[in-house]
Amino acid sequence: xxxxxxxxYAKINISLCVVDKREDGYHDLDSIMVPIELHDSIVMSxxxxxxxxxxxxxxxxxxxxxxxxxxxxxxIMSKKYSFNDKFRFYIHKVIPMQAGLGGGSSNAAFAMKAxxxxxxxxxxxxxLIELATPYGADIPFFINCTPARCGGIGxxxxxxxxxxxxxxxxxxxxxxCSTKEVFKKADxxxxxxxxxxxxxxxxxxxxxxxLAEYMGNSLEDAAISINPEIQVVKDYLKAEGxxxxxxxxxxxxxxxxxxxxxxxxxxxxxxxxxxxAEVTRIIK
Numbered sequence: 001x002x003x004x005x006x007x008x009y010a011k012i013n014i015s016l017c018v019v020d021k022r023e024d025g026y027h028d029l030d031s032i033m034v035p036i037e038l039h040d041s042i043v044m045s046x047x048x049x050x051x052x053x054x055x056x057x058x059x060x061x062x063x064x065x066x067x068x069x070x071x072x073x074x075x076i077m078s079k080k081y082s083f084n085d086k087f088r089f090y091i092h093k094v095i096p097m098q099a100g101l102g103g104g105s106s107n108a109a110f111a112m113k114a115x116x117x118x119x120x121x122x123x124x125x126x127x128l129i130e131l132a133t134p135y136g137a138d139i140p141f142f143i144n145c146t147p148a149r150c151g152g153i154g155x156x157x158x159x160x161x162x163x164x165x166x167x168x169x170x171x172x173x174x175x176x177c178s179t180k181e182v183f184k185k186a187d188x189x190x191x192x193x194x195x196x197x198x199x200x201x202x203x204x205x206x207x208x209x210x211l212a213e214y215m216g217n218s219l220e221d222a223a224i225s226i227n228p229e230i231q232v233v234k235d236y237l238k239a240e241g242x243x244x245x246x247x248x249x250x251x252x253x254x255x256x257x258x259x260x261x262x263x264x265x266x267x268x269x270x271x272x273x274x275x276x277a278e279v280t281r282i283i284k
Contacts, residue, residue, distance in 0.1 A: 008040040008091070008110040009145060009283065010101040011138070012168065012248040012255045014203065014211075017194035018218040021187055026137065026153040030196045032160065032203070033138075034147040036168050038280040040095050040107060044114050047088040055089045069108040073132055073139070074115055080131055081121050087111075096276050098176020100249025102138040109142030129155060138249075147284060149200060162284055163206035166257040169264040170248075171237065172276040173229035177251035186222035194218060211257075212243045223251035230254060233275065240267050257282075 011033050019028040047054065053071040070089055078084070089111055095103035112132060116123045123131075125143050132139040137154035148157040194216035202211035224231045230247055233254045237245045244257035258264055264279045271277040 004043075005092075006042040006044065006110055006114050008042050008095075008103075008106045009035045009142070010038040010095045010103060010106060010170075010280075011035050011141060012101065012170070012253075013217065014246070014257075015194050015196055015199040015215045016217045016219060016249065017196050018186060018191040020191075022153070027183065028152060029137075029150065029154060030194075031150045031154075032147075032196060032199055033141050033150050033154075034162070035142075035145045035283040036170070036280045037283060038095060038101070038168075038170060038278055040103060041092040042107065042110055042114070043090045043092075044111065044118070045088050046118075047086045050086045050088070053087050053089070055091065057091045057093055069104050069136060070111045073108045073112050073135055076131060076135070077112060077115055077121075077123075081119075081123065083119055083121075085119060087115065096172045096176070096253065098178065099172045099253040099276075100177065100247065100251045101170070101253055102142065102249065105136045105138035106142045108132065108136060109139045109145075112139075113143065145283070147282070149196065160200055161204045162282060163204060164208075164259055165281070165284075166244075166259060167261045167264050167279060167281045169237070169242070169256045169258070169268055170253055170276075170278050170280060171233050171255070171271065172253040173227060173233055174275065175227050175229060175252060177223050177227055177230075179250040181226060182219050182223045182250040185226060186219050189222075191218045192216065192221060208244060215244065215246055217247050217249075219250050220247045223247060227252050236271075237267070240270075242267070 198214035242256040
């Protein structure tokens, strides 16, 4: 019997405001996060003869990863819900790494949900979020995986309305960004503030002019200073006539929103092999 493949979706931050740095090293954020159809695929199976969980990822190294975020959160689940089952996860990677798209956190969240369903643990989303929050600020978002305004370190979520059906062009420069390095750079100066209330209002009303005016990312300047190619990508997309353009998360991916899928495909095809480029859409 062929195991069923689980879609592990990416996300973009339509806007991100760093409110302050916390004493525990995390940052309080105010952000609009949405899932997109770009996804990794996970195949999970029970591994009765193993003494631990194993994760195989077909990334550049194509290696066997014994300890990573997926195995960590599943092991935490086993202690919380008192099960001894061990699992093998095979992850086909499509979401670029160090891209601000949440690929690793998504894998962890969807693995948790898969184990919860497989073993019929009956854990609620709220319980999984509480369990996972210490291990990754984006994991809680992927547990729910719906458009949300996220606060705290990412664990406080409120659903939002997006009136338009946006397609998304995701473009990643050759080099990625280290989240730790970007935050360290951003911490050295006052954080650029973003009016998330206005961004949420623009999305709810389908007002692209308002969205273009107010959407922003407090980490963008810091990331660009580390990886100037981010600005090159932004300038390129805007020169092609796209106005809803922003870096996602801590970078290095840049996205553009549009209702015109054909136009985004045209620009993607024009980019060719210069950068990673994919057309997808927001999941509402």
